Amino acid sequence: xxxxxxxxxxxxxxxxxxxxxxxxxxxxxxxxxxxxxxxxxxxxxxxxxxxxxxxxxxxxxxxxxxxxxx
Amino acid sequence: xxxxxxxxxxxxxxxxxxxxxxxxxxxxxxxxxxxxxxxxxxxxxxxxxxxxxxxxxxxxxxxxxxxxxx
Numbered sequence: 001x002x003x004x005x006x007x008x009x010x011x012x013x014x015x016x017x018x019x020x021x022x023x024x025x026x027x028x029x030x031x032x033x034x035x036x037x038x039x040x041x042x043x044x045x046x047x048x049x050x051x052x053x054x055x056x057x058x059x060x061x062x063x064x065x066x067x068x069x070x
Numbered sequence: 071x072x073x074x075x076x077x078x079x080x081x082x083x084x085x086x087x088x089x090x091x092x093x094x095x096x097x098x099x100x101x102x103x104x105x106x107x108x109x110x111x112x113x114x115x116x117x118x119x120x121x122x123x124x125x126x127x128x129x130x131x132x133x134x135x136x137x138x139x140x
Contacts, residue, residue: 014120021127022119029121029135043121043128049092050084051099051113057091058113065099 012038022047082108092117 013032025047032042051058083102095117102112121128 017120017122019122019125019128022121026131027116029132031132041123043123043132045119045121045131046097047117047119049115049117050087051092051115052087052089053111053113055089058089061096061115062099062101062113 010037012040012042013044014040014042017043025049080107082110082112083114084110084112095119 022045027046027048030044030046032038032044034041092115097116097118100114100116102108102114104111
């Protein structure tokens with residue numbers, strides 16, 4: 001279910017798709033009709049997930065995001 | 071990892087949190103510091119997931135969303 005960068009890529013947004021259920025809490029669904037640079041209808045779900053502040057991997061993700069701006 | 075409605079709820083946004091890894095493709099991370107109505111720091115990850123247009127459950131989700139507006 002990976003996604004290309006959302007820049008001015010003239011290709012499909014989705015590299016692969018997810019057919020298994022992704023649970024509830026879908027915040028919104030974006031639908032992109034076929035176009036000149038992508039012959040597929042693409043459906044992208046946006047989910048919000050509350051993260052456990054104490055989980056080590058969460059701290060790493062945030063530290064990494066902060067480090068990217070140095 | 072469920073989330074309350076995002077209205078003018080004067081409570082914490084997160085009912086429960088996820089401590090397991092949620093995979094890559096985190097589009098953004100929202101951080102909410104402790105406040106008068108929620109003593110926790112809340113961290114909410116926003117993920118985008120490409121869905122398989124042919125999967126029956128995806129069609130149901132979309133039909134349900136359309137039906138809600140009738």
